[in-house]
Amino acid sequence: MTGTAERIEDLRRRHGEAVHEADQRARIKQHAKGKLTARERIALLLDEDSFVELDEFAAHRGTSYAPGEPRPYGDGVVTGHGTVDGRPVCVFAQDFTVFGGSMGEVCGEKVLKVMDLAMRIGCPVVGINDSGGARIQEGVVSLAYYAELGRRNSLASGVIPQLSLIMGPCAGGAVYSPAITDFTVMVRGTAHMFVTGPEVVRSVTGQRTGAEELGGAQINSELSGNAHHLAEDEADAIDWARTLLGFLPSNNQDSLPDYEPAGDPGRAAELDALVPDEPHEAYDMRRVLELVLDEGDFLEVQPLFGRSMLCAFGRIDGRSVGVVANQPLHNAGTIDIDASEKAARFVRFCDAFNLPLLTFADVPGYLPGLEQERRGIIRRGAKLIYAYSEATVPKVTVVVRKAYGGGYAVMGSKHLGADVNLAWPTAEIAVMGASGAVSLLHRRELAEAAANGTEEAVRAKLVEEYRSTLATPYVAAERGYVDAVIRPSATRAQLSRALRLLANKRQEVPPKKHSTMPL
Numbered sequence: 001m002t003g004t005a006e007r008i009e010d011l012r013r014r015h016g017e018a019v020h021e022a023d024q025r026a027r028i029k030q031h032a033k034g035k036l037t038a039r040e041r042i043a044l045l046l047d048e049d050s051f052v053e054l055d056e057f058a059a060h061r062g063t064s065y066a067p068g069e070p071r072p073y074g075d076g077v078v079t080g081h082g083t084v085d086g087r088p089v090c091v092f093a094q095d096f097t098v099f100g101g102s103m104g105e106v107c108g109e110k111v112l113k114v115m116d117l118a119m120r121i122g123c124p125v126v127g128i129n130d131s132g133g134a135r136i137q138e139g140v141v142s143l144a145y146y147a148e149l150g151r152r153n154s155l156a157s158g159v160i161p162q163l164s165l166i167m168g169p170c171a172g173g174a175v176y177s178p179a180i181t182d183f184t185v186m187v188r189g190t191a192h193m194f195v196t197g198p199e200v201v202r203s204v205t206g207q208r209t210g211a212e213e214l215g216g217a218q219i220n221s222e223l224s225g226n227a228h229h230l231a232e233d234e235a236d237a238i239d240w241a242r243t244l245l246g247f248l249p250s251n252n253q254d255s256l257p258d259y260e261p262a263g264d265p266g267r268a269a270e271l272d273a274l275v276p277d278e279p280h281e282a283y284d285m286r287r288v289l290e291l292v293l294d295e296g297d298f299l300e301v302q303p304l305f306g307r308s309m310l311c312a313f314g315r316i317d318g319r320s321v322g323v324v325a326n327q328p329l330h331n332a333g334t335i336d337i338d339a340s341e342k343a344a345r346f347v348r349f350c351d352a353f354n355l356p357l358l359t360f361a362d363v364p365g366y367l368p369g370l371e372q373e374r375r376g377i378i379r380r381g382a383k384l385i386y387a388y389s390e391a392t393v394p395k396v397t398v399v400v401r402k403a404y405g406g407g408y409a410v411m412g413s414k415h416l417g418a419d420v421n422l423a424w425p426t427a428e429i430a431v432m433g434a435s436g437a438v439s440l441l442h443r444r445e446l447a448e449a450a451a452n453g454t455e456e457a458v459r460a461k462l463v464e465e466y467r468s469t470l471a472t473p474y475v476a477a478e479r480g481y482v483d484a485v486i487r488p489s490a491t492r493a494q495l496s497r498a499l500r501l502l503a504n505k506r507q508e509v510p511p512k513k514h515s516t517m518p519l
């Protein structure tokens with residue numbers, strides 16, 4: 001092989017082996033398990049024909065392998081870059097058909113290289129996980145690369161968006177890289193995440209369990225909160241990731257993506273009748289979001305976890321916003337540990353990437369109870385106060401109905417640094433709800449009424465007095481704690497004005513190495 005033509009032919013043959021033949025073999029194995037190949041996943045994620053592969057000829061160095069062990073091109077991971085909606089994105093996808101997609105020295109070098117590239121050019125990284133974990137043949141070297149990966153994830157945190165799509169096994173220490181990234185998506189049925197698998201659990205603890213129960217997509221979306229979206233299949237997972245990227249800047253210094261400022265949902269009048277007259281009656285806060293955000297459209301994060309709180313990305317006038325809202329349909333919108341941690345993390349993400357925060361409050365307070373106190377609702381509930389206080393992005397709050405006690409304070413109150421606070425006439429801003437307040441304040445009067453059989457009427461009168469004097473938006477409005485009481489149907493227009501006003505907000509923070517938030 002001496003001439004140019006032969007060398008070009010050799011390149012063609014090597015490329016065929018590295019990409020086409022490898023993918024053909026992978027397709028047979030992966031499709032049989034209901035999974036796509038690494039390259040098929042990347043092709044779905046990126047804009048058509050935009051993928052540029054890096055290191056396709058990389059192969060392990062063979063020093064710790066048995067004699068004759070193959071050295072397949074790629075070493076179990078496909079890496080490179082391309083675009084999503086025309087904007088650059090770096091990607092790595094583990095190839096389960098090569099050494100079980102396990103992490104070794106060369107595979108690790110490839111992943112770190114593409115992450116370093118993403119940091120240099122300031123673009124998001126999407127990692128597609130489908131792996132047996134640390135490459136057994138390479139021992140401590142593979143562990144070193146997991147640690148290196150965790151360090152890269154941590155340094156990149158808050159600089160570039162990081163997404164993990166779990167599309168197969170992700171076990172042992174391998175789970176910690178996705179856990180550090182900003183968003184994790186799991187595919188129903190094929191994705192599993194656990195620190196120790198069912199076999200180890202059984203031998204160490206005697207508990208019998210299966211992979212789905214221990215770390216399936218449903219469990220991780222609903223109970224542990226490790227996953228931010230439960231995807232029905234791989235196409236759904238990738239679609240969610242593409243939609244999410246459409247809301248985000250490429251990095252923490254980039255401007256937000258700009259879309260056509262069209263799309264008023266056009267049904268604002270419905271907001272004027274949305275809050276029920278009966279204070280205990282629930283309504284769906286999602287409807288408020290639909291009626292306020294561009295085209296009635298938003299992308300919810302962790303919809304199955306901490307369900308009394310909604311966290312979502314949407315747009316107003318074509319510009320991305322992060323929305324935090326209580327959900328009266330679930331536990332009347334009370335804030336429990338999961339809801340607090342979910343929202344705190346979301347607020348911090350939005351702040352890191354300069355997305356303005358919109359808060360819709362309808363909250364009776366933190367969830368009372370033995371279980372919540374013992375699990376640390378004080379420390380873990382504090383995270384949300386901390387996150388709001390720390391956030392320097394534009395913060396606009398709308399009190400829709402209840403804003404009682406700690407719930408008032410934490411849900412984007414003026415006192416935590418919100419810039420514009422609005423309230424609907426239906427807002428009830430008070431220390432507690434009418435029924436509890438009346439019982440506490442009028443104990444003696446109610447006891448006397450009970451003795452002469454008039455308790456019900458007396459209680460009703462006192463509740464009505466409380467609701468009309470103390471549980472209104474006007475006490476807060478008198479003090480400037482809310483800037484304006486507005487018609488619900490004017491909400492979108494008011495938010496649009498507030499966000500334009502705050503577009504160039506600047507807020508200095510005292511110099512410090514980093515904060516010491518209650519983790």
Ligand code: HXC
Pocket residue numbers: 096098099100101102131132133134135136137143146147169171172173174
């Ligand atoms: C090398 C591996 C491998 C690994 C799988 N393979 N895992 N090779 N290192 N970690 C290879 C298998 O030998 C097999 O090769 C091929 O990949 C497919 O594996 P199967 O077992 O046939 O697949 P399946 O039946 O689908 O089972 C998938 C699995 C199982 C549940 C993931 O492979 C498994 O238990 N693997 C080991 C998981 C594990 O304990 N990893 C270490 C975790 S600790 P052939 O040639 O037969 O096709 C860890 C520490 C990280 O990761 C520390 C970070 C700080």
